[in-house]
Amino acid sequence: MAISNILHLGIKELRSLLRDPVLMIFIVYAFSLSIYAVATAMIDSLNNAPIAIVDDDRSPLSMRIVDAFYPPYFLPPVLIEQHEIDARMDMGIDTFALHIPANFQRDLLAGHQPVIQLNIDATRMGQAFTGNNYVQSIVSGEIDAFVQRHRQESVTPVDLVLRAKFNSELNSQWFGAVMEVINNITMLSIILTGAAIIREREHGTLEHLLVMPVTPFEIMASKVWAMALVVITATALSLWLVVQTWLAVPIQGSVWLFLLGTLFHLFATTSLGIFLGTVARSMPQFGLLLVMILLPLQVLSGASTPRESMPDIIQYIMLLAPDTHFVMLAQSILYRGAGFTEVWAQFLVLILLGSVLFGLSLSRFRKTIASMA
């Protein structure tokens, strides 16, 4: 093994990348505008939810209820007629439709316990759950306040003081920005290394390398370090310039510790990229393999929905993916300000997974080469 070979072959990779302006533009876009777009699309988990209200009562109480819905949680409510509910929900205009029946206020004060109907478009799972809680508590809050003015005070004896730690406003922007950085780290590192291997094969340059005093290990290691360098640089710049400065997301823990973790993660993902590059025989095959790997990684790593809610079997399978551990590590460090003592386990697993993937890829790479020429 020669360090200098690994160094110079790696420099060659970097030079190749610089020659492809479209690719460079894509990389810059991925770590800047794309992050910005994802982060700012949803500021809160319930944001601008579209709601329509059918007010058949037209009483002071019903008007109070209508006025209680306002941005940012809800869009200003649209007042509609009852027969419009179905059509509007069918077309996906409203997620919520609240129906206040006629004589609601009168029945309420008379103690008849009238019923308000809340229609929820349950195909929009995200908003349906959270929104239901919000609508219920807003409406009952208004009713309680209204009732209290007409009846004697009834004190709730136990007060629940709820505080959200690490992100007291439950601001989605913070979450989205960093998770998008993570998704792009994985995506870029796998594509760059895998495609680099296939390109060398398609252009016959790999064969050329093999008649020189260069070992497969050196070829592979050079790609790993060069691509990892590109991704980690993009990550660091993106964290500082886009996430911390542009989006003003407060980062709790040490960015350096996170970058160290990213390095271990990249060791695993670049190895995975090379593995895919040896499995696929051509670039089109690689493209499809990529989709089949990237999508589950993105959706099931815990970066978009919480891991706990996934079926057990999926949770276990996803433990084999470096992404899962990287997401845990990133969430701990960046959001919860965890130090090394809290995340050492993830570091260990990433090193382990990385070594296994690197070993696997190396043996496959050797075999591919032997059968190639």
Place this chain on the structure above:
Amino acid sequence: MTALALSALDDNRQVAVLKNISLCYGKTQALDDLSLNIPAGIMVGIIGPDGVGKSSLFSLISGAHAIQQGTIEVLGGDMRKTKHRQKVCPRIAYMPQGLGKNLYHTLSVFENVDFFGRLFGLNRFEREQRITDLLEATGLTAFADRPAGKLSGGMKQKLGLCCALIHDPELLILDEPTTGVDPLSRRQFWSLIKRIRSDNPAMSVLVATAYMEEAADFDWLVAMNQGRVLTTGTPQQILEQTGTSSLESAFIALLPEALRNRHQPVVIPQRRESSHDEFAIEADNLTRRFGHFTAVDQVSFRIPRGEIFGFLGSNGCGKTTTMKMLTGLLAASEGHARLFGKTIDPHDLSIRQRVGYMTQSFSLYGELTVKQNLDLHARLFKLPSHSIAARIDEMAKRFELEAVLDSLPDALPLGQRQRLSLAVAMIHGPEMLILDEPTSGVDPIARDVFWQIMVDLARQDGVTIFISTHFMNEAERCDRISLMHAGRVLVTDTPENLKKARNAASLEDAFVDYLQEEVRRQENLQITDESAKNSIKTNNKNDTPSASLTGFSLRRLYSYSRRETLELVRDPIRLTMAMLGTLLLMFVVGYGISLDVEDLKFAVLDADQSATSRDYTLNLSGSRYFIEQPVLYSHAEIEQRMQSGELSLAIEIPYGFGRDLARGRPVEIGAWIDGSMPTRGENIRGYVQGMHSHWLTMKSREILGSSVTAQPATIEARFRYNPDVKSLVAMVPAMIPLLLMLILSMLTALSVVREKELGSIVNLYVTPVSRLEFLLGKQLPYIVLGMLNFVLLVLFAVFIFQVPLTGSFLTLTFAALLYVVCATSLGLLISAFTRSQIAALFGTALLTLIPAVQFSGMIDPVSSMQGLGRWIGEVYPATHFLTISRGVFSKGLSYSDLHSAFIALFIAVPVLMLVGVMLLKKQER
């Protein structure tokens, strides 16, 4: 020269008129104010050193490259005008430089020719007849079913010619058609051209060649240097003009003083024989089989140190395979080989240090400059870093690369690239050089320079040289040569002895004689010249091609569709992944994504330890949402266990909670939620609040009796379309748009850029196919694939996931068709403007995965988004198909309810296609 050709010259008709043409690639001036009239109806040869602009000239005349300065008239019209180009390109045939560069390697010989036939609008009958004629004439009939990628170099060139001649052109442009082709095939090639011309005397042929013997047979020559014309005339006129006897020397005499002085005849000193020399290369019954095919059959030879050993043979006879076995790239099936007395071991790096190898096809890094390539290899061969700069200078001087040190190899002509490859092979001063056709495409002067270097290396430094070549004058310079055919070495001897043995005047005659004898012996293969007696019939000019050549043509579109389909079908792995991959993904992701937040871990800091406080805890741990963890003892522990992510919720019950509650004093319970994942945080907040009030109601009833806390009013929540609030019902219909978008755009994204990277894009430039036909043609097979995929996905959703399809399947299918067209168009669009496959891959992943997952309303509706994301979501086709898919699946809707989403898709289709067409260039720029 034929009388006919002379009369054509006298006619003074021109096939092409060039005035003040200049062309630059970046800073490199390829053509410099060049003016030239090319006579029609004859065979015109363009000769000149490498990099003087021959290929550039051809790409301008054929219309492949856009004109930068000056005017060109071809076949009586201005090539600047798109209309004229459209009109004449069916009458021009262009065969670019490089072995089979414009062919499709996965397609068979027949399919390749058939593809071009369709592009030029020939109907089935015309095609079949003409393909039969052409294959017969070129001797390719026996190989009609072989994939083009598996043909030898010479056969590829013949196939290229068939493809060029399929539409019976008036102007045939051949860019170094015989480079890298063995002498026998070369003879066959030219006799074929001769016959074609005698059948169709009006045809003009324009050829660039590096073989001066060939140029001597042409009717009219143009000598070029540095982007300018030196002289024109018949070969006779040029010989007279320069006062020389051969074209080779005439060519040298024509060059400017400075260049000419550099040329010196190659001097080969006698080799000092010394019997005790060890052998540098020993091969013993070396055999290599690929399946049933024996590529190399028991080859043996011994090459002493310092010998120049030539390796000759027809294309595809196993020379390259033998060389690969010698370098350790390929393992021998039988027999063995030794280098410097050591058996070849692919893991022995020290032997590689002593060998320099140059492959037949250019295999250096196109993305690195000439200098960077040299530098990289010098470092890989561990040259001391202080001497690298000097060594690079030395090699650049030797191989005349100084002027192009900072250029990219891809921008260089073939000859200069070959010189670079050689310089790279020699940079570490190896003791042995294994060179696979190193001088193919290199001009005579550079070849002589190169040979002088090799001779010096061999004679002075004792470097052993093992070289394969198709040039007979080079073979004569070797100490010994081997003739190889069909995997076997026919004879090994000195050039002199070989000539004597056959009584031949030249080595070429001797060579052809040996080969023909061998071929006759095998009998199963017949020499084309003799077997193909029938001539190639030309189309009757009145019999116009059945499809119109201008305007939109379904046949050309279909031609590309067919090609794409064949390629797709030939790659079963890709096809399987495209079809079954989506199902697998739907299963994994549909099953895995769950928006019900459950099984949240919580722990309690219970300072009270009363029955009431335990009851409160039980209220939480008893629900399906929460799982209790070991109790907490301090605030510090809350901090630490939440930080590590172990706990999502921590509850603090204060001291005296039970007592105070019983006395009716106000008490507070503290709850900390992990807010790092906001959606989950919101859910937890909702659950805790709900359970808290539920507990309070229960408590109040216990204490105060049942009547007190009845709600003044109830809010009845109806979860519509998905009454059980199952994630699957919400997610599965949303997965269909996502998966179709990802897979289809990925499939099409590589289709155009791949042709760009591998060279066959030139067919778009020089054939009558329009950009729209090209893109639509490529798109069609993927649309079919996408629709099949869609049907599979729906079946899977309904029968495996049991998600009911409540609306109109017809509506969904129609929407899917529009959407599939959008997804494939998006891929093509990305493919049209990227330069490399890597960029296309990353771009596609970036422009489909993120918008489709984040902005198209899969989890949160687009109307709730804002900023850039909202804007992307509004225009992204996945958003609208998602609305339709959910509408039809869960809401029981049909077309009339969904027309706004349909309108969006209707608009997206032509917009995406148009942008794709606009970004694609019909000419190289």
